[in-house]
Amino acid sequence: MSLPPSFAARIPGPSGSLCALLALLLLMPPRALTNAGPSSHSTRELRCQCLSITPTIYPRMISNLEMIPAGPQCPKVELIATLKNGKEACLDPEAPLIKKIIQKILSSGKQNN
Numbered sequence: 001m002s003l004p005p006s007f008a009a010r011i012p013g014p015s016g017s018l019c020a021l022l023a024l025l026l027l028m029p030p031r032a033l034t035n036a037g038p039s040s041h042s043t044r045e046l047r048c049q050c051l052s053i054t055p056t057i058y059p060r061m062i063s064n065l066e067m068i069p070a071g072p073q074c075p076k077v078e079l080i081a082t083l084k085n086g087k088e089a090c091l092d093p094e095a096p097l098i099k100k101i102i103q104k105i106l107s108s109g110k111q112n113n
Contacts, residue, residue, distance in 0.1 A: 048074035050090030057081065057089060059101050067093070 049068060064082040068074070079091040079098065091098050 046073050048076070048078065049080060050078045052090065053092045054081075054089040055092075056097070057083075057091060059097075059104075061085075062101070065101075065105065 061083050062081045063084045066080045066082070068078040068080065070077050077093050079093045081089045081091050083089060093099075093102075
């Protein structure tokens with residue numbers, strides 16, 4: 001079944017701006033369309049996770065510590081601390097206090113084994 005010629009003439013074709021918008025949406029990465037928030041650790045992005053470093057932190061506030069080694073996603077080692085209040089903070093792995101925290105965690109892990 002085909003449309004009568006008078007009805008088919010009234011249906012507008014895709015405009016240039018609509019085509020450009022669709023092409024732009026197809027070229028955008030899927031992550032760009034989601035809300036900007038803390039990144040999930042289960043999916044690795046090809047960029048550094050830590051954009052800013054927290055200068056000081058109390059060791060007792062840390063509930064979990066995750067180290068992301070340097071690689072193609074980021075040229076530096078990243079240290080992400082999950083705090084007891086649920087927030088995440090990026091730490092400087094070269095800071096003397098952070099090195100002491102890491103040594104303490106490693107030594108307590110050896111004692112438990």
